[in-house]
Amino acid sequence: MNRGPFIFLGVLIILVFSWTTVILKPNQEVGQLLAILDDDQGGRLPRELQGAAQHGKEIYQELGCIACHTQQVRVAAGTDIERGWGNRQSVARDYIDQDRVLLGRKRLGPDLSNVGERRPDVAWHLLHLYNPQINSRGSNMPAYSFLFDTREIVGSPSSRAMELPEAFSPPEGFEVIPTRKAESLAAYMLSLKVDYDLNEAPKSPETMADELAIALENAE
Numbered sequence: 001m002n003r004g005p006f007i008f009l010g011v012l013i014i015l016v017f018s019w020t021t022v023i024l025k026p027n028q029e030v031g032q033l034l035a036i037l038d039d040d041q042g043g044r045l046p047r048e049l050q051g052a053a054q055h056g057k058e059i060y061q062e063l064g065c066i067a068c069h070t071q072q073v074r075v076a077a078g079t080d081i082e083r084g085w086g087n088r089q090s091v092a093r094d095y096i097d098q099d100r101v102l103l104g105r106k107r108l109g110p111d112l113s114n115v116g117e118r119r120p121d122v123a124w125h126l127l128h129l130y131n132p133q134i135n136s137r138g139s140n141m142p143a144y145s146f147l148f149d150t151r152e153i154v155g156s157p158s159s160r161a162m163e164l165p166e167a168f169s170p171p172e173g174f175e176v177i178p179t180r181k182a183e184s185l186a187a188y189m190l191s192l193k194v195d196y197d198l199n200e201a202p203k204s205p206e207t208m209a210d211e212l213a214i215a216l217e218n219a220e
């Protein structure tokens, strides 16, 4: 018996099925999502990456930070919000501007979706990148000190020189200067903020509390 047509049909069904579930269906569900304008929350949402932060994202990819960090706040177990990693669950619209979405799979370190709000100080990030032991003792994160130049001080010290604690200081007469890569990476960290609400996203507990307070006030 010639089984050719059956095999052909079987293969065709498998291909059509996977194309529908993997490409067509998700595209119908989230492919048409657009940014929204919301003046109350400061304009276009999600916010766009600007200047140095865009460059920083490339460095983040280049250095493989994604191996240990996710950028997706989940509420399945309620724990991500309790851990202080975000104010609300991440939804598809949060990512529409990103040509490469850095969700990540492993969490050896904290989720970074909202790290810019949690740690808004650029100097903190530069110190942490130079050596996490400076401001996060016992950290398992590697030091990215190769993103900094240690050079001899010629004349007066540079205004861009890092203020390092004694134990991490370069030898006498030397200074440590962040390279453009380090600065861009820090700018990218500061830009990671999900500080806006979207209608389809479950609201943050604070927003819900605010809305409840307003509703109660109006009801009085």
Ligand code: HEC
Pocket: 060, 063, 064, 065, 066, 067, 068, 069, 108, 109, 110, 112, 115, 118, 119, 125, 132, 136, 139, 140, 141, 142, 144, 185, 189
């Ligand atoms: C080997 C795993 C690993 C890699 C790779 C890694 N990290 Fe981390 N990261 C950690 C761990 C663990 C922590 C938590 C301890 C700490 O604060 O240092 C952390 C913490 C952080 C924090 C502080 C987050 C917070 O909530 O306080 C930032 C920011 C960060 N990492 C950025 C980066 C960047 C940028 C890169 C890539 C250049 C990177 N990490 C690569 C493991 C890693």
